[in-house]
Amino acid sequence: MSIQAKKAMTRGVFSKPDPISASNYYKRAADAYKQCGENRLERLHRIASGDTQLGQDAYATAAAEYTRAAELAETSDETIQRKRQECYKLHLDAANAWQQMGEKGRAAESTVKAAFGLIMGEPTTSKIDNKALIEIEKSIELFVGDPLNKKSQYRRTGVSAYDNPNAVDQIEAQNEAKQLANQNIITDSYAHETLYKVGAELIKRRHYESALYAYGAGTASLEFEGYATVSLSRAYVSEAILTLAMGDTVAASKDFQNVHLQNTQYLSSRECALEEDLIRACNDMDSEALDDVRSRSGSHRAAMANLEPVIRELVGEIRVSGRVKKDKTVNNKAAVKGPSHAAPKTAVEKAVSSEIAAAIKPTPLSGKELEQDTAAGFDEMDDIMNQMGLGDDEEDDDDDDDIDLT
Secondary structure, three states: OHHHHHHHOOOOOOOOOOHHHHHHHHHHHHHHHHHHOOHHHHHHHHHHHHHHHHHOOOHHHHHHHHHHHHHHHHOOOOOHHHHHHHHHHHHHHHHHHHHHHOOHHHHHHHHHHHHHHOOOOOOOOOOOOHHHHHHHHHHHHHHOOHHHOOOHHHOOOOOOOOOOOOOOOHHHHHHHHHHHHHHHOOOOOOHHHHHHHHHHHHHHOOOHHHHHHHHHHHHHHHHHHOOOOHHHHHHHHHHHHHHHHOOOHHHHHHHHHHOHHHOHHHHOOHHHHHHHHHHHHHHOOOHHHHHHHOOOOOOOHHHHHOOOHHHHHHHOOOOOOOOOOOOOOOOOHHHHOOHHHOOOOOHHHHHHHHHHHHHHOOOOOOHHHHHHHHHHHHHHHHHHHHHOOOOOOOOOHHHHHOOOOO
């Protein structure tokens, strides 16, 4: 069939190339190689079929072929670097096909797959390199533009596609960018779910700022719809949990008061009560209250059960002060060794310690000075006792005269 496909694409004296027939031959050949378990040959024919379909404006079929080829590349016997590059390119080709068809949601989803293809094979707890993180955050903005994302300040890499630093009037430029973002926002039924999956993967790798950026995009998508209730409540409390895990209690309180409480439906939700108690416990630095909030037998167990597993796990790591550890495998031996194993002080530290010790060390007094200081102390105590009505300055001699000793 591949030979017939090549013939269909060959120009003759009385014939011209026929991409439609060629694409069908390539697809049939790919299906035949699939039955034989030939990964590489099937992948090559899927790519050829996608190219010919794309040339005939059959964008949906082309995108499906590219996506299937990317999946085959992921399970191939190629080296890990080769597999990453192939997955990245093929998913981007699929995104381009969806984009030309007008399917912005599917194009953004394929772009997300392309970005995560760059970290294929890495452990889920490992850090993401800068190149892959740039592509991931770029794919997040395809769903929701930064002008609509309240958490856009947590973006770690790159700049927004809606920024115009050369604009004369920045305020007018910001308004235009917001209008353009409103036109391009993706509100498909699965859009926020894809963003939350991206956020969950980022949380696993301890990229909390980028994860909050992804969750902010998902929340903006739900708010733009205007009719989401339960999903929006979970989004609000998830944002708060992420912010608390980052150790920023002030920002969590500000979002709770200025954004979350402005939603009337959220006020009566279980997620609102959970968020309020979490923020109060962290503000008061009350570890016991925090343990009660996240207890499995507590009053918030229903709200906790409805959270994403990765968010629920993150709740258990929140501390009343400070940030959740970015690396769970941190060696804490230095903290356990005690003062006898402390690091030696530098010359500057020794000088500062000497000055502090000299400042707090009491100055010895002579005998006369000690006597005067002691007398002054007793006088001060007598004055305090007299003000409280407990002094003995006024002696009642009449009471002593009335006592009959006989």
